[in-house]
Amino acid sequence: MISPDQLPRVLHQAADRPLTLAQHEEAFGPMPPSAPSLEQLEASGLTGRGGAGFPTWRKAKLIRELRGHNKFVIVNAMEGEPAAHKDRTLISANPHLVLDGAEHLAGIVGAKHIAVCVSRDNPVMVNHLQRAIHERDRRSMRGATFELHTPPWRYVAGEESALVHWLDDNESLPQYRPRRPHILRIGHAPVLLDNAETCAHVGLIGRYGGDWFRRLGTPSSPGSTLVSVTGAVARPTVLEVALGTPLHSILERAGADLDPQALLMGGYGGAWLDARHLDAPYTNDALGPLESTVGAGVIIVLPRSGCGIVETQRIARWMANESARQCGPCAFGLPAIAEDLAHLAFDARDAAAAYERLLDRCGAIEGRGACRHPDGVVRLVRSALRVFAAHVEDHVRGQSCVASRSTHHYTSVPTLEREEELIWE
Amino acid sequence: MGVRRRTGGFVLLVNPILCDGFGHCAELAPDLVRMDEWGYPIITTEPVPLANLAALESARYAVRGCPRQALRIERVSDHP
Numbered sequence: 001m002i003s004p005d006q007l008p009r010v011l012h013q014a015a016d017r018p019l020t021l022a023q024h025e026e027a028f029g030p031m032p033p034s035a036p037s038l039e040q041l042e043a044s045g046l047t048g049r050g051g052a053g054f055p056t057w058r059k060a061k062l063i064r065e066l067r068g069h070n071k072f073v074i075v076n077a078m079e080g081e082p083a084a085h086k087d088r089t090l091i092s093a094n095p096h097l098v099l100d101g102a103e104h105l106a107g108i109v110g111a112k113h114i115a116v117c118v119s120r121d122n123p124v125m126v127n128h129l130q131r132a133i134h135e136r137d138r139r140s141m142r143g144a145t146f147e148l149h150t151p152p153w154r155y156v157a158g159e160e161s162a163l164v165h166w167l168d169d170n171e172s173l174p175q176y177r178p179r180r181p182h183i184l185r186i187g188h189a190p191v192l193l194d195n196a197e198t199c200a201h202v203g204l205i206g207r208y209g210g211d212w213f214r215r216l217g218t219p220s221s222p223g224s225t226l227v228s229v230t231g232a233v234a235r236p237t238v239l240e241v242a243l244g245t246p247l248h249s250i251l252e253r254a255g256a257d258l259d260p261q262a263l264l265m266g267g268y269g270g271a272w273l274d275a276r277h278l279d280a281p282y283t284n285d286a287l288g289p290l291e292s293t294v295g296a297g298v299i300i301v302l303p304r305s306g307c308g309i310v311e312t313q314r315i316a317r318w319m320a321n322e323s324a325r326q327c328g329p330c331a332f333g334l335p336a337i338a339e340d341l342a343h344l345a346f347d348a349r350d351a352a353a354a355y356e357r358l359l360d361r362c363g364a365i366e367g368r369g370a371c372r373h374p375d376g377v378v379r380l381v382r383s384a385l386r387v388f389a390a391h392v393e394d395h396v397r398g399q400s401c402v403a404s405r406s407t408h409h410y411t412s413v414p415t416l417e418r419e420e421e422l423i424w425e
Numbered sequence: 426m427g428v429r430r431r432t433g434g435f436v437l438l439v440n441p442i443l444c445d446g447f448g449h450c451a452e453l454a455p456d457l458v459r460m461d462e463w464g465y466p467i468i469t470t471e472p473v474p475l476a477n478l479a480a481l482e483s484a485r486y487a488v489r490g491c492p493r494q495a496l497r498i499e500r501v502s503d504h505p
């Protein structure tokens with residue numbers, strides 16, 4: 001048993017190679033004979049680690065109450081965020097903990113199938129999961145059966161309705177859901193979908209209980225969480241921290257620049273946070289009023305020498321290219337926003353007009369896509385205009401900065417593909 | 426049989442995946458729909474009272490006139 005005050009939890013005994021099933025049971029203890037009750041899950045207060053931060057027990061309750069013999073549990077290990085590598089790190093260390101959690105969730109909602117989804121562009125992860133699932137099959141455990149699915153990597157392929165669409169019909173395209181909460185289905189079968197890290201926490205709650213889980217973190221955001229820190233750091237790091245840890249001590253542990261200009265929180269659909277707030281605890285409760293978010297556990301450190309507008313422009317351009325191009329406001333709006341940002345950053349004659357256009361266009365496209373992809377970009381851009389307001393003014397007055405002429409950048413974006421090369425299948 | 430009371434309101438909803446930006450809805454229901462710069466509809470998200478018969482009628486025209494069948498009227502009650 002891991003002591004409740006000890007960190008790391010889900011990365012316990014992380015080594016270069018994933019733990020085998022035997023090593024895993026030695027490290028964490030044997031798999032309990034039955035799944036935890038829904039009450040245990042509720043008592044733990046676990047929230048989703050995939051971005052939205054919704055209470056996991058409530059999602060499970062919704063699916064549990066539905067009828068159906070063929071329910072699915074989907075483990076989302078797609079990790080679409082280019083700056084995130086936490087699910088990768090987790091699965092390369094403790095794949096069986098993720099699978100334990102998925103089995104528990106299947107037990108709670110009464111699911112027969114567990115679909116683990118990982119992008120085929122990451123063959124190492126596919127390998128680790130294949131091996132882990134094979135090991136469990138040989139033990140012929142009772143309960144749900146595992147299947148591995150490997151959609152092509154796209155940013156929106158990890159969106160829940162896109163993933164379900166893939167399993168249902170081999171297309172990684174999001175679906176229209178007029179009402180929320182929306183029950184996702186494969187054929188007629190209801191689906192419970194959770195992020196890989198969320199499943200790993202459920203794996204621990206199943207062994208040690210909800211009270212054990214709450215011994216770290218804050219009362220309203222209990223537990224620990226994985227953070228991917230990139231940007232101005234010695235090297236990109238994944239840390240497991242207790243929720244509520246002050247941001248500056250996360251930066252310290254990651255070996256990051258301790259006097260940065262700003263942090264990009266949550267991921268590419270997240271929000272910039274001014275470095276004045278480095279004392280803020282790492283929870284959604286504390287970051288929400290600062291109009292920022294924990295999101296998918298991404299922190300990108302922007303040093304004082306960087307230009308926030310240029311970084312935002314790079315991200316927006318890439319995000320525009322990743323639109324599934326199903327909805328007009330997303331397919332046309334995002335490229336327009338990326339273009340405006342480029343004018344704001346690099347074109348002194350048009351900067352003032354571009355700034356006005358940006359404000360209008362952000363207002364016009366918000367909430368009008370079938371999925372939240374465009375809303376994420378709008379949030380990112382608005383936060384950039386707010387946090388870098390003084391710097392935006394310089395650009396509008398025609399004084400473009402030194403950093404915007406530099407070729408050194410702190411956010412990593414994959415190379416842009418041409419439209420005809422984008423794969424949705 | 427009493428008199429049917431028209432309480433509550435409605436919203437016009439568009440499925441953005443189906444919508445192709447033909448723009449018929451903005452002509453048929455100009456009070457509820459305006460066009461964005463790319464020709465896609467921006468629809469009022471505030472519920473309109475069902476008692477506003479003219480608006481309801483125009484929304485019905487828009488639903489029927491949409492070549493992609495992307496529009497839908499949804500009732501919202503005042504007390505959820």
Ligand SMILES: Cc1cc2nc3c(=O)[nH]c(=O)nc-3n(C[C@H](O)[C@H](O)[C@H](O)COP(=O)(O)O)c2cc1C
Nearest residue numbers: 048049050076078079080158159160194195198372
């Ligand atoms: C555009 C977009 C991309 C997403 N990509 C991922 C992803 O790669 N991995 C992931 O776990 N969740 C992703 N999500 C969030 C999922 O839709 C979903 O909320 C989450 O997986 C639910 O799991 P959780 O409750 O355990 O957090 C994405 C959401 C959006 C809108």
Ligand code: SF4
Nearest residue numbers: 324326327330369371
């Ligand atoms: S909003 Fe964008 S990414 Fe989402 S379904 Fe529509 S076109 Fe695709």
Ligand code: SF4
Nearest residue numbers: 444445447448450491
């Ligand atoms: S009439 Fe239908 S297809 Fe045309 S813009 Fe309106 S909703 Fe879209």
